[in-house]
Amino acid sequence: MNSKSENAKDVIGCDLAPDLQLNLNVRGLPPSATLAINERSDQLARQGVKVYKMGLGQSPFPVPEIIVDELKRNAFQKDYLPVKGLLELRRAVAGHHRRTFGIECTEDDVLIGPGSKELMFILQLVYYGDIVIPTPAWVSYAPQAQIIGRQIRLLHTKAENGWRLTPEQLDELCRSDPSRPRIVVLNYPSNPTGTTYGLEELRAIAEIASRYRVILLSDEIYGQLHHEDNHHSIVPIYPEGTIFSGGLSKWCGAGGWRLGLFVFPKCLRWLQDAMAVVASETFTATSAPIQYAAISAYQESEEIDWYLYQVKRILRSIGRKLVTLFNSTKVNVLSPHGAFYLFPDFKEYGERLKCLGITTSHEFCEHLLQETGIAMLPGMDFGRAPEELTARLAYVNFDGKKALEAANQIPASLFLDDNFLYSYCAGPIVATENLCRWLESL
Numbered sequence: 001m002n003s004k005s006e007n008a009k010d011v012i013g014c015d016l017a018p019d020l021q022l023n024l025n026v027r028g029l030p031p032s033a034t035l036a037i038n039e040r041s042d043q044l045a046r047q048g049v050k051v052y053k054m055g056l057g058q059s060p061f062p063v064p065e066i067i068v069d070e071l072k073r074n075a076f077q078k079d080y081l082p083v084k085g086l087l088e089l090r091r092a093v094a095g096h097h098r099r100t101f102g103i104e105c106t107e108d109d110v111l112i113g114p115g116s117k118e119l120m121f122i123l124q125l126v127y128y129g130d131i132v133i134p135t136p137a138w139v140s141y142a143p144q145a146q147i148i149g150r151q152i153r154l155l156h157t158k159a160e161n162g163w164r165l166t167p168e169q170l171d172e173l174c175r176s177d178p179s180r181p182r183i184v185v186l187n188y189p190s191n192p193t194g195t196t197y198g199l200e201e202l203r204a205i206a207e208i209a210s211r212y213r214v215i216l217l218s219d220e221i222y223g224q225l226h227h228e229d230n231h232h233s234i235v236p237i238y239p240e241g242t243i244f245s246g247g248l249s250k251w252c253g254a255g256g257w258r259l260g261l262f263v264f265p266k267c268l269r270w271l272q273d274a275m276a277v278v279a280s281e282t283f284t285a286t287s288a289p290i291q292y293a294a295i296s297a298y299q300e301s302e303e304i305d306w307y308l309y310q311v312k313r314i315l316r317s318i319g320r321k322l323v324t325l326f327n328s329t330k331v332n333v334l335s336p337h338g339a340f341y342l343f344p345d346f347k348e349y350g351e352r353l354k355c356l357g358i359t360t361s362h363e364f365c366e367h368l369l370q371e372t373g374i375a376m377l378p379g380m381d382f383g384r385a386p387e388e389l390t391a392r393l394a395y396v397n398f399d400g401k402k403a404l405e406a407a408n409q410i411p412a413s414l415f416l417d418d419n420f421l422y423s424y425c426a427g428p429i430v431a432t433e434n435l436c437r438w439l440e441s442l
């Protein structure tokens with residue numbers, strides 16, 4: 001019996017309850033890091049502390065109105081839908097991904113799920129092979145593999161390579177056991193670094209992936225949020241082996257709606273079908289009103305194009321401003337290409353931090369939260385070594401609705417200047433200024 005079960009026995013009425021018998025893969029696994037930091041920030045805020053919530057990676061922008069209207073119109077939809085997703089939605093999704101990312105696909109290749117996170121979990125469940133994760137990596141790939149009991153191979157990338165996996169790294173791993181089944185995850189624009197891959201880099205990786213016939217899981221959930229509207233997908237380069245992953249959560253500000261999707265190559269139909277079987281025995285189908293509403297998100301529309309234009313314009317301006325602020329200190333940080341994250345490295349302050357007893361990214365973030373109210377997630381949550389003093393900053397702590405309304409009033413030919421940023425996006429900017437000041441005062 002472990003200490004948790006002893007605690008349970010202390011609860012009145014629990015002394016006759018069954019013993020704690022958790023699956024060994026789940027035992028000791030903490031809750032998702034991003035959700036934990038959010039709860040911790042809320043708790044501090046309730047105690048009256050001014051908190052800058054840059055821990056949770058949630059879009060600050062509202063769901064576009066035409067999609068919300070569709071949801072209202074479809075609230076009455078009550079029937080279970082087909083397990084692979086509503087046909088009209090799959091058709092719209094296929095059309096959108098053909099138009100925007102050049103992915104040759106039809107509705108038959110699309111699988112809809114309650115968030116791409118759930119689909120990734122089911123993919124790992126049905127496919128028997130290792131999962132290869134370049135780090136820094138989104139926080140949930142590795143825990144999912146651990147829950148299922150898959151082998152995890154981390155490939156640590158470097159800031160000087162733009163935090164990108166190099167073809168040499170992938171080749172070295174695959175060469176050691178060429179026929180081993182593997183899923184290699186690529187996420188670009190990246191959570192947590194904001195950087196992405198160019199066409200040449202994708203080609204080089206695709207060549208290695210194809211040589212060893214690995215499956216690529218191309219997590220492009222931030223693809224529509226490339227700040228310069230210049231996202232390239234690896235799917236058209238390695239179509240036979242790449243599964244595309246995306247959804248509404250980030251570009252549409254609809255994380256809580258829970259709608260994600262995979263697009264499969266025809267030769268991996270067996271995998272899609274196996275996933276649909278598991279889906280049919282677990283979540284059955286994604287919420288009907290949400291699927292009906294999502295059709296409008298994936299159809300061509302000037303309103304959504306305009307929304308995305310403004311969203312990217314705002315994110316690009318904040319990203320640039322924050323990098324400029326960091327550049328006036330000794331913090332190392334790369335300019336973001338997309339999404340709403342930065343992954344600064346505070347190693348130049350390592351000696352001074354050591355004097356305060358801070359030697360890991362976790363201690364750094366804890367201390368920072370206590371001292372300044374700034375919530376960020378430590379690099380170690382993204383698979384980096386504990387003593388690497390990196391952290392993820394999510395520049396989302398501002399009122400996205402107000403910022404959008406204001407940006408709409410500013411001619412598209414003009415930059416969003418400091419006046420705009422301090423008026424509508426002050427949260428991340430003031431927090432970064434405070435952070436820089438705090439570092440310099442150490």
Ligand SMILES: Cc1ncc(COP(=O)(O)O)c(C=O)c1O
Pocket residue numbers: 057114115116117118138187191219221246247248249255258259260
């Ligand atoms: C890189 C990345 N992939 C996937 C997801 C999962 O998104 P969802 O399950 O909302 O589709 C997230 C969410 O934070 C993410 O950042």
